[in-house]
Amino acid sequence: MGRSSNAEKIELKKSKIMKKARLENREEILNGPIAKTLFKLAWPVMIGNTMQVAYNLADTFWLGRVGADAVAALSVGFPLVFLMVSIGAGITVAGTTLVAQYMGMGNEEKVNKITAQIFVFVGSLSIILGLIGFLFNEPVLNLMGAPENIIGDASAYLEIISLGVPFMFAFFIFSALLRGYGDTKTPMKMMVFSTLLNIILDPFLIFGIAFFPELGVRGAAFATIFSRAIAGIIGIYILFTGKKGLKLKMKYLKPDFKEIKKILILGIPSAGEQSIVALGMTFLMSIVSQFGTVVVAAYGIGSKILSAVMLPSRGFATATTTMVGQNLGAENINRAEKTAWVSSGLILGIMTFLAFVFNLFPATVISIFNTNPEVIKIGTSFLKIVGFSFGFLGVRFIIGGSFRGAGNTFIAMIIAIIALWGLRLPLAQYLGINLGWGPNGIWWGMFLSNFVTAIIASLWFKKGGWKEKAI
Numbered sequence: 001m002g003r004s005s006n007a008e009k010i011e012l013k014k015s016k017i018m019k020k021a022r023l024e025n026r027e028e029i030l031n032g033p034i035a036k037t038l039f040k041l042a043w044p045v046m047i048g049n050t051m052q053v054a055y056n057l058a059d060t061f062w063l064g065r066v067g068a069d070a071v072a073a074l075s076v077g078f079p080l081v082f083l084m085v086s087i088g089a090g091i092t093v094a095g096t097t098l099v100a101q102y103m104g105m106g107n108e109e110k111v112n113k114i115t116a117q118i119f120v121f122v123g124s125l126s127i128i129l130g131l132i133g134f135l136f137n138e139p140v141l142n143l144m145g146a147p148e149n150i151i152g153d154a155s156a157y158l159e160i161i162s163l164g165v166p167f168m169f170a171f172f173i174f175s176a177l178l179r180g181y182g183d184t185k186t187p188m189k190m191m192v193f194s195t196l197l198n199i200i201l202d203p204f205l206i207f208g209i210a211f212f213p214e215l216g217v218r219g220a221a222f223a224t225i226f227s228r229a230i231a232g233i234i235g236i237y238i239l240f241t242g243k244k245g246l247k248l249k250m251k252y253l254k255p256d257f258k259e260i261k262k263i264l265i266l267g268i269p270s271a272g273e274q275s276i277v278a279l280g281m282t283f284l285m286s287i288v289s290q291f292g293t294v295v296v297a298a299y300g301i302g303s304k305i306l307s308a309v310m311l312p313s314r315g316f317a318t319a320t321t322t323m324v325g326q327n328l329g330a331e332n333i334n335r336a337e338k339t340a341w342v343s344s345g346l347i348l349g350i351m352t353f354l355a356f357v358f359n360l361f362p363a364t365v366i367s368i369f370n371t372n373p374e375v376i377k378i379g380t381s382f383l384k385i386v387g388f389s390f391g392f393l394g395v396r397f398i399i400g401g402s403f404r405g406a407g408n409t410f411i412a413m414i415i416a417i418i419a420l421w422g423l424r425l426p427l428a429q430y431l432g433i434n435l436g437w438g439p440n441g442i443w444w445g446m447f448l449s450n451f452v453t454a455i456i457a458s459l460w461f462k463k464g465g466w467k468e469k470a471i
Helices: 002-031 034-066 068-105 108-143 148-163 165-181 185-207 217-241 257-289 293-309 311-329 333-358 362-369 373-405 409-434 439-463
Strands: none
Touching (some): 002 034, 002 068, 002 311, 034 217, 034 293, 034 362, 068 165, 068 373, 068 409, 108 257, 165 185, 165 311, 185 217, 257 409, 257 439, 293 362, 293 439, 311 373, 333 373, 362 373, 373 439
């Protein structure tokens, strides 16, 4: 009896400590210094996103030692992986928005109900998407115009990744919900663990070190899926136990179509936005592919480096989503708007500075991943031209994050459509192919699309039609 009483006291003490931490976290988001709170929320997301980029960079680094064809197979396959993942990741944005706004209201029971509904709905969706990716990847690769010599490896990579989609989505659910809650550190820790595991496994499975088989491109896929699966399983365990505040309660696991409708209203535009980005990447790759394997390899390396440089923007965008959502939930509309502008100003300065620094040695950076002189030359042009649009792309990310925090995911989707389909793809086709500028024309199309879209997004946000809660 005494032992049971002591255990209950310990659990009660833990519960009180956790509740106090939640209240302090909410207070800081609603009333603390905006810039300081943005940095506090953003830096764990940046590290987590760094780990995400490290996944891809590690694969690119080791496959670069196999050859340009292996890198090209990975580069061609990546947009399709991104397309599958983006649908689920987009739906989980609804979870971030709803959790943030319910937290702003102080309604934790609704937070837990949304947690369960997101888990059920997105989990089911992941199984469907994984099967589609497994069955239909090769026809899509052919439609993209992928070079014949790399289709076999690219298809094998996509088949393995597709089977692991449910595990990847489990981690996305976990991360999105906790970020809306205001906890960005726990998803970061899990992402660091998963990435380190992937980096360790990559060379063993790609080259067949020790007792492992030599799998090449397939090895990179297996390493990614295994490390993602471990992180996803641990994340779901944390949600079921409620160790981090959010609790996945069994009584809420039965589908509630009223809540699912909210998820769909917010999630479909976000999924559409992410899918449009992925589809745009796929079409852009079809334009790049017309210039051969070397240009495809250079573009793949350049794009992954761009993803790494854009990490601060993505971190601040996520932090902005959380702060805008919680402040709107608490009726702090002016603070929500001020958060968006402060975040935009910070990221414009940070990314412009990084662009100058990064352009001091672009060839050296490209050569880390591939030593082919032509790949280095073309990749250097990519970084020099696209580099000075980093700040504008960052502003677009922040404004998009602000719209998502407000629950106005439809506008964020429209901005993405303008950026890719209205500007980037037509400009890449016209400048690169029609005017005969070659790969440089594609890079200039990317630059111009980032610049123009940042202006459009800022003007749209300034109009203020987003200032209503999603709930």
